[in-house]
Amino acid sequence: xxxxxxxxxxxxxxxxxxxxxxxxxxxxxxxxxxxxxxxxxxxxxxxxxxxxxxxxxxxxxxxxxxxxxxxxxxxxxxxxxxxxxxxxxxxxxxxxxxxxxxxxxxxxxxxxxxxxxxxxxxxxxxxxxxxxxxxxxxxxxxxxxxxxxxxxxxxxxxxxxxxxxxxxxxxxxxxxxxxxxxxxxxxxxxxxxxxxxxxxxxxxxxxxxxxxxxxxxxxxxxxxxxxxxxxxxxxxxxxxxxxxxxxxxxxxxxxxxxxxxxxxxxxxxxxxxxxxxxxxxxxxxxxxxxxxxxxxxxxxxxxxxxxxxxxxx
Amino acid sequence: xxxxxxxxxxxxxxxxxxxxxxxxxxxxxxxxxxxxxxxxxxxxxxxxxxxxxxxxxxxxxxxxxxxxxxxxxxxxxxxxxxxxxxxxxxxxxxxxxxxxxxxxxxxxxxxxxxxxxxxxxxxxxxxxxxxxxxxxxxxxxxxxxxxxxxxxxxxxxxxxxxxxxxxxxxxxxxxxxxxxxxxxxxxxxxxxxxxxxxxxxxxxxxxxxxxxxxxxxxxxxxxxxxxxxxxxxxxxxxxxxxxxxxxxxxxxxxxxxxxxxxxxxxxxxxxxxxxxxxxxxxxxxxxxxxxxxxxxxxxxxxxxxxxxxxxxxxx
Numbered sequence: 336x337x338x339x340x341x342x343x344x345x346x347x348x349x350x351x352x353x354x355x356x357x358x359x360x361x362x363x364x365x366x367x368x369x370x371x372x373x374x375x376x377x378x379x380x381x382x383x384x385x386x387x388x389x390x391x392x393x394x395x396x397x398x399x400x401x402x403x404x405x406x407x408x409x410x411x412x413x414x415x416x417x418x419x420x421x422x423x424x425x426x427x428x429x430x431x432x433x434x435x436x437x438x439x440x441x442x443x444x445x446x447x448x449x450x451x452x453x454x455x456x457x458x459x460x461x462x463x464x465x466x467x468x469x470x471x472x473x474x475x476x477x478x479x480x481x482x483x484x485x486x487x488x489x490x491x492x493x494x495x496x497x498x499x500x501x502x503x504x505x506x507x508x509x510x511x512x513x514x515x516x517x518x519x520x521x522x523x524x525x526x527x528x529x530x531x532x533x534x535x536x537x538x539x540x541x542x543x544x545x546x547x548x549x550x551x552x553x554x555x556x557x558x559x560x561x562x563x564x565x566x567x568x569x570x571x572x573x574x575x576x577x578x579x580x581x582x583x584x585x586x587x588x589x590x591x592x593x594x595x596x597x598x599x600x601x602x603x604x605x606x607x608x609x610x611x612x613x614x615x616x617x618x619x620x621x622x623x624x625x626x627x628x629x630x631x632x633x634x635x636x637x638x639x640x641x642x643x644x645x646x647x648x
Numbered sequence: 649x650x651x652x653x654x655x656x657x658x659x660x661x662x663x664x665x666x667x668x669x670x671x672x673x674x675x676x677x678x679x680x681x682x683x684x685x686x687x688x689x690x691x692x693x694x695x696x697x698x699x700x701x702x703x704x705x706x707x708x709x710x711x712x713x714x715x716x717x718x719x720x721x722x723x724x725x726x727x728x729x730x731x732x733x734x735x736x737x738x739x740x741x742x743x744x745x746x747x748x749x750x751x752x753x754x755x756x757x758x759x760x761x762x763x764x765x766x767x768x769x770x771x772x773x774x775x776x777x778x779x780x781x782x783x784x785x786x787x788x789x790x791x792x793x794x795x796x797x798x799x800x801x802x803x804x805x806x807x808x809x810x811x812x813x814x815x816x817x818x819x820x821x822x823x824x825x826x827x828x829x830x831x832x833x834x835x836x837x838x839x840x841x842x843x844x845x846x847x848x849x850x851x852x853x854x855x856x857x858x859x860x861x862x863x864x865x866x867x868x869x870x871x872x873x874x875x876x877x878x879x880x881x882x883x884x885x886x887x888x889x890x891x892x893x894x895x896x897x898x899x900x901x902x903x904x905x906x907x908x909x910x911x912x913x914x915x916x917x918x919x920x921x922x923x924x925x926x927x928x929x930x931x932x933x934x935x936x937x938x939x940x941x942x943x944x945x946x947x948x949x950x951x952x953x954x955x956x957x958x959x960x961x962x963x
Contacts, residue, residue, distance in 0.1 A: 342856040342859045342860060342863075343766075344765045344766065348765055349765050349766065349767040349768075350767065352762040352763070352765035352767050353762075353765075353767035353768070353769070353770070355762050356759060356762050356763055356767070356770065356773050356777075357773055359755075359759060359777065360773045360776045360777045363776075363777055363779075363780060363837060363840075363841075364776055364779065365802070366780075366788075366791070366792070366795060366802075366837070367779060367780065367783075369791075369795065369802055370791050373794070381800075382800045383800070384799055384800050384805075384815075385805055386800065386801075386802050386805050460684050460685045460688065461685065463680075463681035463682070463684070463685070464681055464682050464684075464685035464686075466681055467677070467678040467679075467681035467682045468682070471674050471675070471677070471678035471681075472678075473678050473682055479682070479686065482689070483685070483689060485947070486689055486693040486694075487894075488894055488943070488946050488947060488950060489693070489697070489898075489943055489946075490897070490898040490900070490918075490919050490922070490939070490942055490943070490946070491898065491900065491919075492900060492919050492922045492923050492926065492939070493700065493922065493939030493940075493942055493943055494692075494693065494696045494697065494700070494939075495926070495927075496696075496700060496703070496926050496932060496935060496936055496939065497695075497696035497697075497699035497700050497703070497936075498692065498696050499710075499927075500699070500710065501695075501696065501699070516688070516692065517692060519688065520688050520689055520691070520692035520693060521692075523685055523688065523689060524689075527685060551672075552672065552674065552677050553672075553677070577782060580784065581782075581783065581784035581785065581786075581787075583784065583785065583786035583900070583901035583905075584900045584901055584919075584923075587786075588923070588927060597787075598784050598786040598787055598901075599786065601786075601787050601790065602786065602787070602790035602905055612794055615790070615791070615794075616791065616794075619787045619788075619790075619791055622784065622787055623783050623784065623787060623788075626782050626783055626784070627779055627782070627783075629782070630775065630778060630779060630782045631775060634771070634774075634775050634778070637778060637845060638845050638846065638848075638849050641781075641842060641845065641846075641891075642846060642887065642891065645887060646846055646849045646884065646887065
């Protein structure tokens, strides 16, 4: 761009625009920073008025997140003896005693299993379908593609009723497999549409060359198309993972004991005496930060992902 | 349905070339590749939908499996459409939908416009702005209840700091007048980046040459904005509104965690109401009818809107 371009904004405009955008970004990030900060506060600091920006950081929230505690009687303290570990020291200071591990770890693990399981399945099915839609004449192609997209328009609660009944019949309610299948189905629309876009962009000549060289269609698919679509597949996978990770409505309705994921669990975290906000914030931090990292990785494909490939930039 | 040049190329695949090759025919491969996806979607989406439609004509209740299921025709639909409470939730939903869209479009477009001034470091700040949108709405919504606490909440403190009102004097989620705005604010915070990203793509798609031509014609900046920028971004903006509209019509996680539908029924959006009918009152038949009505509404509105969108695109 030349210095004399009429379309290049003046440096004053740039400064003004920059300041406004940075101001918005700083305001919008405050709630997230507040979550992270609250995780390191003591319960008293977390509910202080005026809200404390500077505080003495403690790991109490994290300790409380992973443990179950009860108010200790003198008798219990006598029996337990002096605290052995750093986290026992923290807990004892509040006059409580650890009675066991909390379910957070389990719930987090469920989120990981269901998230990765459904993402994997979704990518396998989605890539195959997207390839077929991109390269072959599939009868009723446009209708099928639209059908796939339209499954996203249904409110989750609306389909939850029969899925609830169906899962109960099949013994899938509150199981990892059930949730993996469900999230796969929900994410398929996104993955098929996105991947079709990515595969469409790979010149068909590559495959034709491979076919002429004697590759079969399958070979051409996984030796030529898959490596070419790797970035697209990776970013689509991250989108599917984030969705499954964040999903709440199905999780809260269809899981309770064994397969419950973290989102329905985190809001139910309570302390020994009332809501333990540092523990909630600690749980939220551990759960949200991976997604922020993924967002940074995804930034080039963000737009495409959120619009189902409708806007490609 | 968009047919890109690449689609056309794909259609023009020389089929004989493929057919000469050993192995399965293309047709067989196409079916093998597509079938599992279609099957899973039929099983998890269409089959349940048909089941919902069937249930909607009955008085079935999940919690009473032994009771005889009666076919009661359209009575469920009649009850829903004449129920004043359900109309109230529709109104709450409309309030939520309209205000979130208005705010997100205004702020999102403004942000995109500013970012498009290409100041130094705009990529970094764009990524930071995008964060809220990628996070779990339930977890974030739950934390917003903390920010909204009357005495200790950061939100109330910030409002108090700038306006001088006593921070304990108002409760965003406890007050019947403020609660509908509390959910609008949280949703706007979360989803404005979505509209911003799409608008930004729109702005970046406008070729510089158009502005250069306008400069040559001595069109004022103001005029350029209204006759070039706005019309060129409009299809993108409308797409953003479509997505937000559908998503917020289905809204459940953020709001249910934030206010739980209260106080009273002031923030009971249709999805929350539906969840109560189906999974708390266990009126399965009735809530199935409710679900069908919602689905038809979203689908109908979306189709009309897409037609309008296509018209704008063609201009």
